[in-house]
Amino acid sequence: MKNANRNILIAAILGITLGFLIKNFSDASFYQPFMGLIDLLGQLFIKALKMILVPLVFFSIVVGISNLGSAKNADRIWKLTLSYYFLTMAIAVILALFMMNLIKPGVGLNIQLWEMQHDIASQTMSFYDFFNQFILGLFSNPFESLATGNILPIIIFSIFIGVAFNGSNKKMIAGRQLFESFYEVILKIVQWIMVLAPIGIFALLLKLVESQSFELFNKLGIFIGTVIAIILIHGIIILPLINYVFTRINLKELWVKGRPAFITAFATSSSSATLPITMSVAQQDFKVRKTVSNFVLPLGATINMDGTALYEAAAALFIANLVGIDLALTQQIILFFIAMVASIGAPGIPSAGMVTMAMVLQVLGLPLEALAILLPMDRLLDTFRTTINVEGDLIGSLIVNKLA
Ligand code: ASP
Numbered sequence: 001m002k003n004a005n006r007n008i009l010i011a012a013i014l015g016i017t018l019g020f021l022i023k024n025f026s027d028a029s030f031y032q033p034f035m036g037l038i039d040l041l042g043q044l045f046i047k048a049l050k051m052i053l054v055p056l057v058f059f060s061i062v063v064g065i066s067n068l069g070s071a072k073n074a075d076r077i078w079k080l081t082l083s084y085y086f087l088t089m090a091i092a093v094i095l096a097l098f099m100m101n102l103i104k105p106g107v108g109l110n111i112q113l114w115e116m117q118h119d120i121a122s123q124t125m126s127f128y129d130f131f132n133q134f135i136l137g138l139f140s141n142p143f144e145s146l147a148t149g150n151i152l153p154i155i156i157f158s159i160f161i162g163v164a165f166n167g168s169n170k171k172m173i174a175g176r177q178l179f180e181s182f183y184e185v186i187l188k189i190v191q192w193i194m195v196l197a198p199i200g201i202f203a204l205l206l207k208l209v210e211s212q213s214f215e216l217f218n219k220l221g222i223f224i225g226t227v228i229a230i231i232l233i234h235g236i237i238i239l240p241l242i243n244y245v246f247t248r249i250n251l252k253e254l255w256v257k258g259r260p261a262f263i264t265a266f267a268t269s270s271s272s273a274t275l276p277i278t279m280s281v282a283q284q285d286f287k288v289r290k291t292v293s294n295f296v297l298p299l300g301a302t303i304n305m306d307g308t309a310l311y312e313a314a315a316a317l318f319i320a321n322l323v324g325i326d327l328a329l330t331q332q333i334i335l336f337f338i339a340m341v342a343s344i345g346a347p348g349i350p351s352a353g354m355v356t357m358a359m360v361l362q363v364l365g366l367p368l369e370a371l372a373i374l375l376p377m378d379r380l381l382d383t384f385r386t387t388i389n390v391e392g393d394l395i396g397s398l399i400v401n402k403l404a
Contacts, residue, residue, distance in 0.1 A: 004194055005260050011198035012205055012263045019209025035210070038203045042267075045200020048193045049264075049273040052186060054149050056276050057298045058158050059183040064294025065162025066176050077404045081296050084396045085304040086340075088242065092234050092388075093339050096310035097317065097332055099230050105222040106321025127338070130359045134345045151272060151302050151347060190276040197264065197277070204267040208383065216377050223318050227381055230310055235388040239306070243395045247402045249286075257285040258394050265390035269382040271301040271348030274390050282394060288401040296400050300393030301348045307385025307392075308353040309343035316360050319370040331364060338363050351378050353385065 022031045068074045140150065142157040165176050217224065240251040255262070261278040268274060279297050282288040316335055320327050327335065342356035354375060361368055 004197065005256075007198040008201055008260050008263050011202040012267070015202040015205030015267075016209055019206040022206075023210050023212075031210075035207070038206055040203075041199055042203035042207055045193075045196050045204065046268055046270070046273055048196060048200075049268070049276055050149065052189055052193060052276050053272055054146055054151075054154065055182075056186050056190065056279070057151060057154055058146065059179055059186055060279065060290075060294040061155060061158035061298055062162045062165065062179050063176075063183045064291055065159050066165035066179070068162070068291045068295065073404045077292060077295065077400055080400045080403055081299065081396065084399055085300065088239065088392055088396070089304065089306055089309045089340050089343065090336075091238060092306035092310040093313045093336050095234055095238070096230050096313040096339075097336065099226060099233075100314050100317040100321075101332075103222070103226050104321050105226045106318040109219065109322055127359055127363050130345060130356070131341075151298075155298060155302065187280070190280055193276065194260070194280065197260065201263055201267045208267070208379070212380060213376070216380075220373075220377060223314075224377055224381065227311060227314050228384055230314060231307055231384045231388055234306060234310060235391055239388065239391055239395050243398060246399045249398060254391075254395070257281060258391065261390050261394060262387050265386045266383045269350040269379070269386045271305070271386055271389045271393065273348075274386070275301045275348070278390055278394055282397045286394075286398055286401075288397045292401045292404060293397045296397040297393055300396050301390075303344045304392055304396060305343040305346060305348075305353075305385075305389045307388040308346050308356075309339050311353055311381060311385050312339040312342045312357055312360050315357060315374055316364055316366060319361065319366050319373070320364070322370065322373070323367060325366065327364065335360070335364060348386075348389070350386075351382055353382070354378050 068077060137150075138152055138156050140153040142154065144150070145153040145157070165172055165179075236251070240254055243249055243254060244251070258281055261274055261281045264277045265271065265274040275298060278301070279293055282293045282297060283290065313335055316339070317327065317332075338360050342360050343353065346352035346356045354371065357374065358368055358371060361370060
Protein backbone atom coordinates (compact mmCIF):
# COMPACT_ATOMS: atom_id res chain seq x y z
CA MET A 1 0.00 0.00 0.00
CA LYS A 2 2.85 2.35 0.83
CA ASN A 3 4.45 1.79 -2.58
CA ALA A 4 1.13 2.16 -4.36
CA ASN A 5 0.62 5.43 -2.54
CA ARG A 6 4.03 6.75 -3.62
CA ASN A 7 3.54 5.54 -7.20
CA ILE A 8 0.27 7.43 -7.44
CA LEU A 9 2.02 10.65 -6.40
CA ILE A 10 4.83 10.12 -8.91
CA ALA A 11 2.31 9.30 -11.66
CA ALA A 12 0.38 12.49 -10.92
CA ILE A 13 3.49 14.66 -11.05
CA LEU A 14 4.66 12.99 -14.27
CA GLY A 15 1.24 13.34 -15.90
CA ILE A 16 0.95 17.05 -15.09
CA THR A 17 4.54 17.81 -16.12
CA LEU A 18 4.37 15.90 -19.38
CA GLY A 19 0.98 17.39 -20.21
CA PHE A 20 2.37 20.85 -19.66
CA LEU A 21 5.52 20.15 -21.69
CA ILE A 22 3.81 18.71 -24.72
CA LYS A 23 1.21 21.43 -24.71
CA ASN A 24 3.75 24.21 -24.64
CA PHE A 25 6.85 22.87 -26.29
CA SER A 26 5.78 20.30 -28.78
CA ASP A 27 3.96 20.17 -32.06
CA ALA A 28 0.41 18.77 -31.76
CA SER A 29 0.97 16.61 -34.85
CA PHE A 30 3.77 14.87 -32.99
CA TYR A 31 1.90 13.87 -29.85
CA GLN A 32 -1.72 13.71 -31.07
CA PRO A 33 -1.45 10.10 -32.31
CA PHE A 34 -0.56 9.02 -28.77
CA MET A 35 -3.44 10.88 -27.17
CA GLY A 36 -5.91 8.17 -28.22
CA LEU A 37 -3.98 5.64 -26.18
CA ILE A 38 -3.65 8.03 -23.24
CA ASP A 39 -7.38 8.64 -23.33
CA LEU A 40 -8.07 4.91 -23.41
CA LEU A 41 -5.89 4.28 -20.36
CA GLY A 42 -7.57 7.05 -18.38
CA GLN A 43 -11.05 5.88 -19.33
CA LEU A 44 -10.16 2.30 -18.49
CA PHE A 45 -9.27 3.33 -14.95
CA ILE A 46 -12.50 5.29 -14.53
CA LYS A 47 -14.52 2.40 -15.98
CA ALA A 48 -12.90 -0.06 -13.59
CA LEU A 49 -13.75 2.20 -10.63
CA LYS A 50 -17.30 2.61 -11.83
CA MET A 51 -17.62 -1.13 -12.36
CA ILE A 52 -16.95 -1.78 -8.71
CA LEU A 53 -18.78 1.27 -7.37
CA VAL A 54 -22.35 -0.04 -7.34
CA PRO A 55 -21.60 -3.43 -5.75
CA LEU A 56 -19.31 -1.69 -3.29
CA VAL A 57 -21.97 0.80 -2.18
CA PHE A 58 -24.61 -1.91 -1.96
CA PHE A 59 -22.64 -4.47 0.03
CA SER A 60 -20.75 -2.00 2.20
CA ILE A 61 -23.90 -0.24 3.38
CA VAL A 62 -25.79 -3.45 4.05
CA VAL A 63 -22.81 -4.80 6.01
CA GLY A 64 -22.22 -1.48 7.78
CA ILE A 65 -25.85 -0.94 8.77
CA SER A 66 -26.58 -4.52 9.74
CA ASN A 67 -23.64 -4.41 12.15
CA LEU A 68 -24.49 -0.92 13.27
CA GLY A 69 -27.91 -1.97 14.44
CA SER A 70 -26.42 -4.20 17.05
CA ALA A 71 -24.07 -1.49 18.27
CA LYS A 72 -25.22 0.78 21.08
CA ASN A 73 -23.88 3.83 19.36
CA ALA A 74 -25.85 3.52 16.09
CA ASP A 75 -27.87 6.56 16.99
CA ARG A 76 -24.76 8.56 17.74
CA ILE A 77 -23.17 7.67 14.36
CA TRP A 78 -26.21 8.91 12.46
CA LYS A 79 -26.43 12.15 14.34
CA LEU A 80 -22.73 12.87 14.26
CA THR A 81 -22.49 12.16 10.55
CA LEU A 82 -25.36 14.40 9.55
CA SER A 83 -24.25 17.20 11.90
CA TYR A 84 -20.71 17.02 10.49
CA TYR A 85 -21.97 17.17 6.90
CA PHE A 86 -24.20 20.12 7.65
CA LEU A 87 -21.69 22.11 9.68
CA THR A 88 -18.75 21.71 7.31
CA MET A 89 -20.83 22.55 4.25
CA ALA A 90 -22.20 25.60 6.05
CA ILE A 91 -18.67 26.74 6.91
CA ALA A 92 -17.62 26.24 3.26
CA VAL A 93 -20.48 28.37 1.97
CA ILE A 94 -19.95 31.11 4.57
CA LEU A 95 -16.26 31.25 3.64
CA ALA A 96 -17.18 31.56 -0.05
CA LEU A 97 -19.71 34.32 0.62
CA PHE A 98 -17.20 36.20 2.76
CA MET A 99 -14.35 35.98 0.23
CA MET A 100 -16.52 36.81 -2.76
CA ASN A 101 -18.01 39.85 -1.04
CA LEU A 102 -14.50 40.95 -0.18
CA ILE A 103 -12.88 40.46 -3.57
CA LYS A 104 -15.85 40.88 -5.93
CA PRO A 105 -14.01 39.37 -8.91
CA GLY A 106 -16.87 39.98 -11.33
CA VAL A 107 -17.16 43.74 -10.88
CA GLY A 108 -16.00 45.69 -13.91
CA LEU A 109 -15.55 42.64 -16.13
CA ASN A 110 -17.07 43.07 -19.50
CA ILE A 111 -18.42 39.80 -20.82
CA GLN A 112 -21.35 39.71 -23.16
CA LEU A 113 -23.52 37.03 -21.65
CA TRP A 114 -25.94 37.05 -24.48
CA GLU A 115 -23.33 36.29 -27.10
CA MET A 116 -22.26 33.03 -25.58
CA GLN A 117 -22.83 30.06 -27.81
CA HIS A 118 -23.79 27.24 -25.51
CA ASP A 119 -27.16 25.60 -25.44
CA ILE A 120 -28.38 25.98 -21.92
CA ALA A 121 -32.10 25.52 -22.38
CA SER A 122 -31.90 21.88 -21.38
CA GLN A 123 -30.32 22.71 -18.03
CA THR A 124 -33.04 24.83 -16.50
CA MET A 125 -34.99 23.55 -13.53
CA SER A 126 -37.01 25.39 -10.89
CA PHE A 127 -36.36 24.88 -7.18
CA TYR A 128 -39.63 22.98 -6.72
CA ASP A 129 -38.98 20.68 -9.68
CA PHE A 130 -35.56 20.04 -8.29
CA PHE A 131 -36.80 19.39 -4.75
CA ASN A 132 -39.60 17.09 -5.90
CA GLN A 133 -37.29 15.19 -8.16
CA PHE A 134 -34.75 14.79 -5.38
CA ILE A 135 -37.25 13.47 -2.82
CA LEU A 136 -39.07 11.20 -5.26
CA GLY A 137 -35.74 10.02 -6.66
CA LEU A 138 -34.76 8.58 -3.28
CA PHE A 139 -37.09 5.65 -3.82
CA SER A 140 -36.99 3.56 -6.91
CA ASN A 141 -36.91 0.00 -8.13
CA PRO A 142 -33.62 -1.23 -6.63
CA PHE A 143 -32.83 -3.41 -9.62
CA GLU A 144 -33.20 -0.48 -11.92
CA SER A 145 -31.02 1.75 -9.72
CA LEU A 146 -28.39 -0.96 -9.41
CA ALA A 147 -28.37 -1.41 -13.17
CA THR A 148 -28.18 2.28 -13.94
CA GLY A 149 -25.83 3.20 -11.09
CA ASN A 150 -28.25 5.59 -9.44
CA ILE A 151 -26.51 5.92 -6.10
CA LEU A 152 -28.97 7.65 -3.75
CA PRO A 153 -31.82 5.15 -4.16
CA ILE A 154 -29.25 2.35 -3.84
CA ILE A 155 -28.15 3.83 -0.52
CA ILE A 156 -31.74 4.05 0.72
CA PHE A 157 -32.54 0.49 -0.32
CA SER A 158 -29.31 -0.84 1.21
CA ILE A 159 -30.15 0.91 4.48
CA PHE A 160 -33.54 -0.83 4.48
CA ILE A 161 -31.92 -4.22 3.93
CA GLY A 162 -29.28 -3.51 6.56
CA VAL A 163 -31.90 -2.53 9.14
CA ALA A 164 -34.11 -5.48 8.21
CA PHE A 165 -31.18 -7.83 8.67
CA ASN A 166 -31.08 -7.15 12.37
CA GLY A 167 -32.16 -10.16 14.25
CA SER A 168 -30.56 -13.12 15.90
CA ASN A 169 -32.36 -16.00 14.22
CA LYS A 170 -30.36 -18.40 12.07
CA LYS A 171 -31.50 -17.07 8.73
CA MET A 172 -30.58 -13.51 9.58
CA ILE A 173 -27.14 -14.50 10.80
CA ALA A 174 -26.51 -16.61 7.69
CA GLY A 175 -27.69 -13.76 5.46
CA ARG A 176 -25.41 -11.27 7.14
CA GLN A 177 -22.48 -13.63 6.77
CA LEU A 178 -23.20 -14.04 3.08
CA PHE A 179 -23.20 -10.30 2.58
CA GLU A 180 -19.97 -9.99 4.54
CA SER A 181 -18.31 -12.56 2.28
CA PHE A 182 -19.41 -10.69 -0.83
CA TYR A 183 -18.14 -7.49 0.70
CA GLU A 184 -14.71 -9.04 1.29
CA VAL A 185 -14.62 -10.15 -2.34
CA ILE A 186 -15.47 -6.66 -3.55
CA LEU A 187 -12.69 -5.19 -1.40
CA LYS A 188 -10.25 -7.61 -2.97
CA ILE A 189 -11.22 -6.42 -6.44
CA VAL A 190 -10.78 -2.81 -5.28
CA GLN A 191 -7.19 -3.68 -4.35
CA TRP A 192 -6.63 -5.04 -7.85
CA ILE A 193 -7.99 -1.84 -9.37
CA MET A 194 -5.61 0.15 -7.17
CA VAL A 195 -2.78 -1.46 -9.10
CA LEU A 196 -4.08 0.31 -12.20
CA ALA A 197 -4.32 3.62 -10.39
CA PRO A 198 -0.89 5.09 -11.22
CA ILE A 199 -1.32 4.47 -14.96
CA GLY A 200 -4.87 5.79 -14.95
CA ILE A 201 -3.98 8.89 -12.99
CA PHE A 202 -0.98 9.62 -15.18
CA ALA A 203 -3.16 9.39 -18.30
CA LEU A 204 -6.06 11.44 -16.89
CA LEU A 205 -3.86 14.29 -15.68
CA LEU A 206 -1.80 14.40 -18.86
CA LYS A 207 -5.00 14.71 -20.87
CA LEU A 208 -6.45 17.29 -18.48
CA VAL A 209 -3.46 19.62 -18.70
CA GLU A 210 -3.04 19.10 -22.44
CA SER A 211 -6.65 19.98 -23.16
CA GLN A 212 -6.90 23.07 -20.95
CA SER A 213 -7.32 26.37 -22.70
CA PHE A 214 -5.32 28.92 -20.80
CA GLU A 215 -7.01 31.77 -22.67
CA LEU A 216 -9.74 31.59 -20.07
CA PHE A 217 -7.36 33.02 -17.55
CA ASN A 218 -7.11 36.34 -19.38
CA LYS A 219 -10.64 37.33 -18.57
CA LEU A 220 -11.65 35.05 -15.77
CA GLY A 221 -8.33 34.65 -13.99
CA ILE A 222 -9.39 36.60 -10.90
CA PHE A 223 -12.53 34.52 -10.44
CA ILE A 224 -10.71 31.24 -11.06
CA GLY A 225 -7.95 32.33 -8.65
CA THR A 226 -10.48 33.36 -5.99
CA VAL A 227 -12.34 30.04 -6.21
CA ILE A 228 -9.10 28.09 -5.97
CA ALA A 229 -8.03 30.23 -3.00
CA ILE A 230 -11.33 29.58 -1.18
CA ILE A 231 -10.96 25.86 -1.86
CA LEU A 232 -7.39 25.84 -0.58
CA ILE A 233 -8.30 27.74 2.61
CA HIS A 234 -11.09 25.28 3.28
CA GLY A 235 -9.09 22.21 2.28
CA ILE A 236 -5.71 23.03 3.77
CA ILE A 237 -6.64 25.09 6.82
CA ILE A 238 -10.24 24.73 7.96
CA LEU A 239 -11.03 21.04 7.37
CA PRO A 240 -7.63 19.78 8.63
CA LEU A 241 -8.00 22.01 11.70
CA ILE A 242 -11.44 20.60 12.50
CA ASN A 243 -9.97 17.15 11.96
CA TYR A 244 -7.02 17.84 14.23
CA VAL A 245 -9.19 19.17 17.03
CA PHE A 246 -11.22 15.95 17.13
CA THR A 247 -8.78 13.26 16.04
CA ARG A 248 -5.27 14.70 16.62
CA ILE A 249 -4.38 13.63 13.08
CA ASN A 250 -2.23 16.41 11.65
CA LEU A 251 -2.18 17.79 8.11
CA LYS A 252 0.92 15.85 7.11
CA GLU A 253 -0.49 12.50 8.14
CA LEU A 254 -3.83 13.35 6.52
CA TRP A 255 -2.12 14.21 3.24
CA VAL A 256 0.33 11.31 3.18
CA LYS A 257 -2.22 8.61 4.02
CA GLY A 258 -5.15 10.20 2.20
CA ARG A 259 -3.15 11.02 -0.94
CA PRO A 260 -4.40 8.17 -3.17
CA ALA A 261 -7.99 9.31 -2.61
CA PHE A 262 -7.22 13.03 -3.06
CA ILE A 263 -5.22 12.51 -6.23
CA THR A 264 -7.83 10.17 -7.71
CA ALA A 265 -10.54 12.73 -6.96
CA PHE A 266 -8.47 15.42 -8.62
CA ALA A 267 -7.87 13.28 -11.71
CA THR A 268 -11.38 11.86 -12.13
CA SER A 269 -13.51 14.82 -10.94
CA SER A 270 -15.88 12.29 -9.45
CA SER A 271 -16.44 11.61 -5.74
CA SER A 272 -18.36 8.46 -6.62
CA ALA A 273 -15.65 7.02 -8.86
CA THR A 274 -13.14 7.80 -6.10
CA LEU A 275 -15.24 6.09 -3.41
CA PRO A 276 -13.60 2.64 -3.67
CA ILE A 277 -10.23 4.27 -3.04
CA THR A 278 -11.52 6.55 -0.27
CA MET A 279 -12.93 3.51 1.52
CA SER A 280 -9.75 1.56 1.12
CA VAL A 281 -7.68 4.46 2.50
CA ALA A 282 -10.06 4.99 5.44
CA GLN A 283 -10.14 1.34 6.45
CA GLN A 284 -6.58 0.26 5.76
CA ASP A 285 -4.53 3.35 6.48
CA PHE A 286 -6.60 5.24 9.02
CA LYS A 287 -8.10 2.11 10.57
CA VAL A 288 -11.64 3.49 10.53
CA ARG A 289 -14.13 0.89 11.74
CA LYS A 290 -16.29 -0.64 9.02
CA THR A 291 -19.48 0.23 10.84
CA VAL A 292 -18.46 3.87 10.44
CA SER A 293 -16.73 3.98 7.06
CA ASN A 294 -19.33 1.85 5.31
CA PHE A 295 -22.03 4.30 6.22
CA VAL A 296 -20.28 7.69 6.33
CA LEU A 297 -18.30 7.41 3.09
CA PRO A 298 -20.89 6.23 0.52
CA LEU A 299 -23.41 8.68 1.90
CA GLY A 300 -20.78 11.43 1.97
CA ALA A 301 -19.74 10.80 -1.63
CA THR A 302 -23.30 11.54 -2.67
CA ILE A 303 -24.48 14.29 -0.35
CA ASN A 304 -21.52 15.84 1.47
CA MET A 305 -19.89 18.26 -0.95
CA ASP A 306 -18.08 21.19 0.60
CA GLY A 307 -16.33 22.05 -2.65
CA THR A 308 -19.51 22.04 -4.69
CA ALA A 309 -21.40 24.04 -2.06
CA LEU A 310 -18.79 26.76 -1.86
CA TYR A 311 -18.50 26.85 -5.63
CA GLU A 312 -22.23 27.27 -6.15
CA ALA A 313 -22.25 30.22 -3.76
CA ALA A 314 -19.12 31.78 -5.26
CA ALA A 315 -20.29 31.37 -8.84
CA ALA A 316 -23.72 32.87 -8.12
CA LEU A 317 -22.14 35.93 -6.53
CA PHE A 318 -19.72 36.21 -9.44
CA ILE A 319 -22.57 36.22 -11.95
CA ALA A 320 -24.43 38.78 -9.85
CA ASN A 321 -21.28 40.96 -9.94
CA LEU A 322 -21.01 40.52 -13.68
CA VAL A 323 -24.52 41.62 -14.45
CA GLY A 324 -24.33 44.43 -11.91
CA ILE A 325 -26.84 43.07 -9.41
CA ASP A 326 -26.04 43.61 -5.76
CA LEU A 327 -27.49 40.71 -3.81
CA ALA A 328 -29.05 41.99 -0.59
CA LEU A 329 -28.42 40.25 2.73
CA THR A 330 -31.70 38.35 2.55
CA GLN A 331 -30.80 37.07 -0.91
CA GLN A 332 -27.39 36.01 0.34
CA ILE A 333 -29.06 34.09 3.14
CA ILE A 334 -31.23 32.36 0.54
CA LEU A 335 -28.06 31.70 -1.44
CA PHE A 336 -26.51 30.13 1.67
CA PHE A 337 -29.30 27.55 1.89
CA ILE A 338 -29.81 26.99 -1.80
CA ALA A 339 -26.09 26.39 -2.38
CA MET A 340 -26.16 23.66 0.23
CA VAL A 341 -29.32 22.08 -1.20
CA ALA A 342 -27.81 22.22 -4.68
CA SER A 343 -24.63 20.50 -3.57
CA ILE A 344 -26.52 17.82 -1.63
CA GLY A 345 -28.59 17.18 -4.75
CA ALA A 346 -25.60 17.01 -7.08
CA PRO A 347 -24.47 13.44 -7.70
CA GLY A 348 -20.75 12.69 -7.31
CA ILE A 349 -19.99 12.80 -11.02
CA PRO A 350 -18.04 15.27 -13.19
CA SER A 351 -19.69 18.68 -13.59
CA ALA A 352 -22.77 17.67 -11.60
CA GLY A 353 -22.52 21.02 -9.85
CA MET A 354 -23.18 22.78 -13.14
CA VAL A 355 -26.59 21.19 -13.50
CA THR A 356 -27.74 22.19 -10.03
CA MET A 357 -26.16 25.63 -10.59
CA ALA A 358 -29.03 26.40 -12.96
CA MET A 359 -31.44 26.08 -10.07
CA VAL A 360 -29.34 28.39 -7.87
CA LEU A 361 -29.31 31.07 -10.57
CA GLN A 362 -33.00 30.70 -11.13
CA VAL A 363 -33.94 31.02 -7.46
CA LEU A 364 -31.91 34.22 -7.23
CA GLY A 365 -33.31 35.62 -10.45
CA LEU A 366 -29.93 35.64 -12.16
CA PRO A 367 -29.63 35.04 -15.91
CA LEU A 368 -29.28 31.39 -16.86
CA GLU A 369 -27.20 32.40 -19.86
CA ALA A 370 -24.41 32.88 -17.33
CA LEU A 371 -23.93 29.12 -17.30
CA ALA A 372 -22.24 29.57 -20.62
CA ILE A 373 -19.50 31.53 -18.89
CA LEU A 374 -19.06 28.96 -16.17
CA LEU A 375 -19.03 25.87 -18.40
CA PRO A 376 -15.67 26.36 -20.15
CA MET A 377 -13.81 26.57 -16.85
CA ASP A 378 -15.74 23.78 -15.20
CA ARG A 379 -13.41 20.91 -15.99
CA LEU A 380 -10.60 22.77 -14.27
CA LEU A 381 -12.50 23.93 -11.18
CA ASP A 382 -14.28 20.59 -10.82
CA THR A 383 -10.91 18.92 -10.15
CA PHE A 384 -10.34 21.17 -7.13
CA ARG A 385 -13.84 21.04 -5.72
CA THR A 386 -14.04 17.24 -6.07
CA THR A 387 -10.78 16.90 -4.16
CA ILE A 388 -12.15 18.73 -1.14
CA ASN A 389 -15.48 16.97 -1.48
CA VAL A 390 -13.56 13.73 -0.96
CA GLU A 391 -11.36 15.24 1.74
CA GLY A 392 -14.52 16.29 3.60
CA ASP A 393 -15.90 12.75 3.39
CA LEU A 394 -12.68 11.17 4.58
CA ILE A 395 -12.35 13.57 7.52
CA GLY A 396 -16.00 12.93 8.37
CA SER A 397 -15.27 9.23 8.70
CA LEU A 398 -12.23 9.95 10.89
CA ILE A 399 -14.13 12.24 13.24
CA VAL A 400 -17.18 9.99 13.54
CA ASN A 401 -14.87 7.03 14.08
CA LYS A 402 -13.24 8.89 16.96
CA LEU A 403 -16.37 10.29 18.58
CA ALA A 404 -18.86 7.46 18.15
N1 ASP B 1 -17.60 16.51 -9.52
C1 ASP B 1 -18.06 16.74 -8.19
C2 ASP B 1 -17.96 15.46 -7.39
O1 ASP B 1 -18.01 14.40 -7.92
C3 ASP B 1 -19.46 17.29 -8.14
C4 ASP B 1 -19.47 18.67 -8.75
O2 ASP B 1 -19.20 19.64 -8.02
O3 ASP B 1 -19.70 18.82 -9.96
O4 ASP B 1 -17.83 15.51 -6.20
